Amino acid sequence: MLESHEHLDKMFHALADRSRRAMLDRLTRGPATVSELAEPFDCTLAAIVQHVKVLEAGGLVRTEKIGRSRTCRLDTAGVARAERWLQERRQLWSDRFDRLGEILERTPDTPGGRE
Amino acid sequence: MLESHEHLDKMFHALADRSRRAMLDRLTRGPATVSELAEPFDCTLAAIVQHVKVLEAGGLVRTEKIGRSRTCRLDTAGVARAERWLQERRQLWSDRFDRLGEILERTPDTPGGRE
DNA sequence: GCAATACTGAAGCAATCGCTTGACTGTCCG
């Protein structure tokens, strides 16, 4: 169940763009065609198609061509994967504190009060 | 409590690079100086410094200059912020299913079995 | 059948990225 670095690259890269995040937001309200997804944006359909491909490559969206239009829907498994990666790192850090005891936990800032 | 788009851009951009993710992994095992962080990598220190700056701009790492070396540590609040953003989206999608009923929940894949 | 619709693919272009080199600043050790 190890994540390939390439996949994580693509997933986080897909998330690192406000237009693509807005598309994900839109897709939380239900599936949409590429044209519907394009509506709020002030750019060409070709650009939107490219964004959709990036989201799909990142495993965050799944698409299906029906007739002449392509329907996009959120891939919750993909979103959960990104979430899990982050959670694991945060957990590892917390575990470290547990092992070292509470002393460090009580000094998250520099004790000297510099700056 | 709203995330600025700019901040999310920087945060996910910081995560979208395997070298930077490897640095985060290293930092889950405890704070490290820039040089220590650079050790496993086959590139110049200047490149590592730039990566650290990207991680810091993304709110994932905090650094502190002590003497002539800079100590880096994981910013769990930043990581949690990224996590929360993803979780919110996934939750919205789930809520949608709840409202529509279980019918859709039982057909997450394309029923036609195309491809 | 024929036009409108909904993409799709390729080429091109400015901006950004990840990296390098090289010159520099500040700190520590003998």
Add this chain to the structure above:
DNA sequence: CGGACAGTCAAGCGATTGCTTCAGTATTGC
């Protein structure tokens, strides 16, 4: 003091992004 160490800054360079235009292709509706 002087040299090694740990970073810092700036310029530059090839690759990748996000976008455009334009020329297709495949459906759909009249």
